[in-house]
Amino acid sequence: MGPQLVSKGEFAAMINVSPGRVSQFIAAGQISAAAMVGSGQRAKIDVERAKADLRLTLDVSQRLGNGASTNIDPGLSGAAPISAPNVYDPEPILGIDHKIKQQKFEQLQRANRNAAVAEARDAGQLTDAQAAKAEMIKIAASMLDVFDGGINDMAMAVAAKFELPQRDVKHLMRTVFRDVRERAAKVARERGAEMPDLASTTIETEETDQTAVT
Template sequence: MSETMSPDAVMPKGAFAALIGVSAARISQMISEGKIGPEALVGEGRLARIRVDIAKRQINAKRDIGQAFGNGLMTRLGEAPPPEPAAPAAPRPDSIEEQIKREKLRASQFANRKSAEEEEARKGRFTETDEMRQAMGRLAASMLQAFEGSLAEMAADVAGQFGVPARDVEHTLRLRFRAAREDISKRHRRDAAGMPETMETIVTTNEDAAA
């Protein structure tokens, strides 16, 4: 390609980089280092174009001779330098606008999740374990008291049916009831002690599901 190219050929920096086997970033670096001088440039800045023949001569004239021989290469006029690996691009830091957008998104997700949790609480889905344990105890105690209050009535019915003193029947029923109540209380305390202090419930929002 270089043998048929006009000595006055001019091309963009990217095309010249491909011609000599380096990256476009390397060409910009050569310009900054002075390896490609102003005589080889047409225009200025990012849109500057390269005079091919002059740029090649300048590059070859300013190359490190020791490096050229160390790589087993001969420096000759018009010969393209060996390809150089492109430097890895440094990660671009987030702009202030992107950081603000990210923080707004995080705040929005937090607010939506909190709103969802409050809605679940209104539905009765969230309940403190200790509060539930106490409520169960109150319910059980209320049921036992109601049953105990009906013992006299039940004793009177049994006594009338079998012709025995109602007082004796009620006394026997109360003894049996107290033993049963003690057994029920022990089982209730054992079951309550085995309940965890808290139970985890995960509430997700539409934004969480899409993430």
């Protein structure tokens, strides 16, 4: 059995729209050239092919414009209007709509998290753990340098107090301080190795209401 071919007016009656609307569908390419047989006023429309085109090219708002149903289900060729719930299966459309809203919701959540992280970083609540570790080791080393630089003054004070040769006192203090410095450096390295590369923190973000995402 061949395809069902009808005129534009007959097809308009079948899908419950005006003949002018069918002409608009054809002009806009919403009914493809493959669904047309012939040309001009005598052109015929392949019913099922044209309906298949419209199911792909018309969105829900167009199909239910002004509350009127557009009958483009396959195999339905009656002229009587068909109520909207029977015209199309809403589940795929609702599923797509849900996915779009879910994606928007997730985008808002990411934006909120990124904004919270940026705000915490600007407020000094976040820092690079590796950089902090290196800075702490640097501070410990600089303090040892301060003590090392003060040995001359301490040696002079001790030598004057106890009437000892300053050179001998200075040599003894440097020997002792060298041992102290090595032990302190070892402790600093061990503590630095124990520090985690990442430290967790809690950042408050604004709650996003999914019901507000449209």
